[in-house]
Amino acid sequence: MKLMIYAAALFAGMSLSIEGAIYGELGKSIGKLESSFYNFFVGTIILAVVLLFFGKGSLSHTFKAPKWQLTGGLLGIFYLTILIVSIPLVGVGLSMISVIVGQMIMSIVIEHKGWLGSSPSKIQKEKAAAVVLMAASLFLIF
């Protein structure tokens, strides 16, 4: 049973690569910003339906939350548009490794500084070593 959950998480990751590869192609025909817009627009519609049926939280919190908590969409645009540009140029594998390296570095910085509502914790030596290994693998196939 637990194995099924791990398989689901694995499939979630595979979905990200498939999504990137397909949008790379769509970007060539309709435009890169336009592909990004398509994703966010249709995603909004799908999520609106999901919210109607399964939403348990409070969307109205949007107006009370601190403004920095509302910037997720803006950051998401940059992420997706960068991928749509990079995948046709360097491939999915290299793009994804770069993204993962960036994620890793940033999550260490966020935890270290205690930014964005996280509780500050020291940089662990295992994580520093992990970043070095990741950078090495990026260097190797670049």
Next chain:
Amino acid sequence: MSILILAAAVIGGVLLSAQSSINGAFSKQAGTYESTFLTFASGALVLFVGILFFGQGDISAILDAPKWQLSAVWFGVGYLFLTVLAVPKIGVIATNISTVIGQLSMGILIDHYGWFGGLQIPFDWQRGVAIVLMLAALRLIYIADRKSALQKKQAA
């Protein structure tokens, strides 16, 4: 040229990581689906204005695009649902690590076979070693995260 592209992709990862922390903070009070909805909706609004002024493509061509290309949005939404399903059962750490492994192996596979009509980059020994290094890095991250989770539990 391609070093710039890679730097941009690394920055993409930096922004994604910031996004997940920000959405995590927002979702604590607003809810998971509400937080994702806000991400998509605000992204669509900003991009709409962006396309009006800077769009060089043709958004109306979306109607002529092959349906399999339009299906990409389901993979993005699918990612979200699978994560929401997995996190409570196996935890954030295991979910993230499994996700990254899926992302990497699928990325290398798509490159090797040139699936979806993109670049074809054959698997070679450098890519093999790169995967091994990435797996070793993930193992280290897993160990580090388990440790700090344990410390937090003891402190509480």
